[in-house]
Each structure stands twice: as C-alpha cells, then as structure tokens.
Amino acid sequence: MTKKRIGIFTSGGDCAGLNVAMMAITKRAHQYGWEVIGIRNGVDGIEFGDYYTIGEDFPWGEKIREGGTFLGAYARGNNTWTFVSEEDSIKRDLQKGIGEKIKKMKLDAIIGTCGNGSLLFYNRYAIAANCACILLPKTVDNDTPGTDISIGFSSAAETCTGMLDNLFWTSRSHRRAFTVEVMGRDAGHLAVRAGITSGADVILIPEIPYTLENIYKKLMDVKKREKREFFNIVVAEGAGAEHGQNLENEKCMNSAEYVSKYLESRGINSRAVSLGHVQRGSLPSQKDRLLASQLGVYAVDVFKENPKARALVGIRNGKLACTNIEDIKDYEFVVDPKSEEVQTALKLGIYMGEIA
Ligand code: F6P
Secondary structure, eight states, X not given: OOOOEEEEEEOSSOOTTHHHHHHHHHHHHHHTTOEEEEETTTHHHHHTTOEEEOOTTOOHHHHTTSSSXXXXXXXXXXXXXXXXXXXXXXXXXXHHHHHHHHHHTTOSEEEEEEOTTTHHHHHHHHHHHTOEEEEEEBOTTOOOTTOSOOBTHHHHHHHHHHHHHHHHHHHHHHTOEEEEEEOOTTOOHHHHHHHHHTTOSEEEOTTSOOOHHHHHHHHHHHHHHHOOXXXXXXXXXXXXXXXXXXXXXXXXXXXXXXXXXXXXXXXXXXXXXXXXXXXXXXXXXXXXXXXXXXXXXXXXXXXXXXXTOEEEEEEETTEEEEEEGGGOOOOOOOOOTTSHHHHHHHHTTOBOOOOO
C-alpha cells in the first residue's frame, strides 16, 4: 500500500475517551508510515482550513488522561451548516463544498469519532471527496447504531452512579425522594445503567411508558416493606410525561421535575435534580480507554484492508465489528425492554413502567 494521508477528527458532543481514540488511530497509522492530519473543531476545521500534522512526538501521555477532546468539536447550536437537513445541505451545495476541501487536503481517508447525528454527514462528505470514511461511535447516550457500546458511555455511567451515591446520603438524611434526570436524548441506556447500579426504586426511560400512580404505588410498597421513606428515582431526559405523552403541556422543565411535582402533590417530600453536562466531562474510565484503543486501531486496519471503505466500527457480542455505513437502516439504537439489563432491573423489583 502506498503512503497514505489521513485526516482525524472528533465530532458531535464531547465525552470521555475521544483523545484515546485519536491516539490509537494516530499510532496505528504511524506504524504503517502514513501521515496523520489533526482536524480542529470537527467539520469546522475542514471548512476553515484549520488542521495540522500530528507527528510521532505528539504528547499522547497527557492527552489520553484528559477529558473532552484536544482537537475540539464544532460549536453546537452555533453552527450554520453542519446539521442542516439533507435537502438544505444539497440545495446549498454543502457536501460538495466540504468534499472539494477534503480533496484539496489530499486526504485518502477521514477517520474520526461521531454519534448518530453526525455519522451520515461525514459519510456524505467522504462520498463527495471520493475518499474513505471510517467512524468510531461515541456518545454518553450510547445510542449509536452498529455497536453495543459507544466510547464515553461507561465513563458517563460511572459519573452518574457517583452522583447518585452522593444524593443517597442527603435523601436518607432528610427522608426525601430524589428524581434525578440523566442524559440520553431519546434513549434510556444511561438511566438503566445508572439506575441499576445506584439501587434505584424507579427507572423511567423513553422506550417504556409509565404511570404516575404506579410510581406512587411502588414507593408506598417500598415504604411498607422496607420501612424506608427515602427514594431514588432515575429519569432519562427523554422519558416524557406519563402514558408516553410529551411534556409540552406541563409546566415543567423536564420529566424529573414533572414526577417530583406529582410526588409532592401526593405528600412525598421530593426534589428534582438534573445532572446535566457534568456527565460528559469526566476523565476517561479504564473501560473507555480500552474501547477507544481497540476501535482506533481497528478503524485504521479496516481502511488498510479496504482503501475505499466507508464504515462504522464497533463492538457487537463482545467482538470487533464493522458495518457499511450505507447498510445502516436504523439510526437510533435504543433500549430493548426485553434486554438482559432491563430484565435484571425488573427482577430487582425496580419499577420501569408498563411493560407489555
Ligand atoms: O448527545 C449527547 C447529549 O449530551 C445528550 O444526552 C443531550 O441531550 C445533548 O447532548 C445536550 O446537547 P448540548 O451539549 O448541545 O447541550
């Protein structure tokens, strides 16, 4: 194989382990004698020509221990052209424009991390540039298709469990319920993991409708059986209102507040807490460092095998797996109510809603 030039990037919301992924891609590429170009701020770096060569003397020792991404991500919410609709993107010729810029960079492949929002876009840029595109799944939501686990999920789940541990003591001291909102967008993976590992009484996720009355009944049952008046309720940010309704008509910031208000109305001392962005900014856990290392190395090897590959790498059933991006039909990997993890929660007596 002739000498290659690859562009590496991190895209979408930050999470722990992104720098480790960049390290693994770079080191593997350098082993093949290839040139590695670090693109700053996701697709912004391509648009504005903001990139640089990453040499073998790069200080990876520091980087793999840091949170976030040293390359930067695009400024979410402040970007006029990354996440426009497909029609708008075609109309404004954005894919072609970025494709032309990638061609000018003389890249044979773009290899980087992204979530289910950005993966399609990078593939389109690569098609327009006629280069390879290998993507590594990352997100605290764990909702990227083609993989059982995304980079960043384990670290965020650890953070959530730690925060819920802190709340436990206050909850016990004041005999109070805490309804705690965790991230996840439209998926409940983080809530399920954090809920089970923090001894939750209730876990609410977007995939399973719930009723307020049955949450109340569950807490009353706990009170009677365990003689306990403090409760742990973990709520995924996308859980919505009861019966699968959305929150639009409720005067609440989020589902945790909605449930908390109801509990207060039934005489339960309750507070709502939203963990927010602290979930994203932790240092990478050992699990995430390993996953990012494996996927980074594998991504480069997939490209070496097939210089025209446009693929998403991941882990399925414990093994490295590669999916053609064009073959991805379903972009949301959500919680399966029949999964072993949910079944474990149910067998622990956790109320998870009205499972059919
Ligand atoms: O996709 C990751 C995520 O943290 C979601 O869980 C959350 O809904 C969203 O990003 C927050 O986005 P932002 O960082 O743009 O506020």
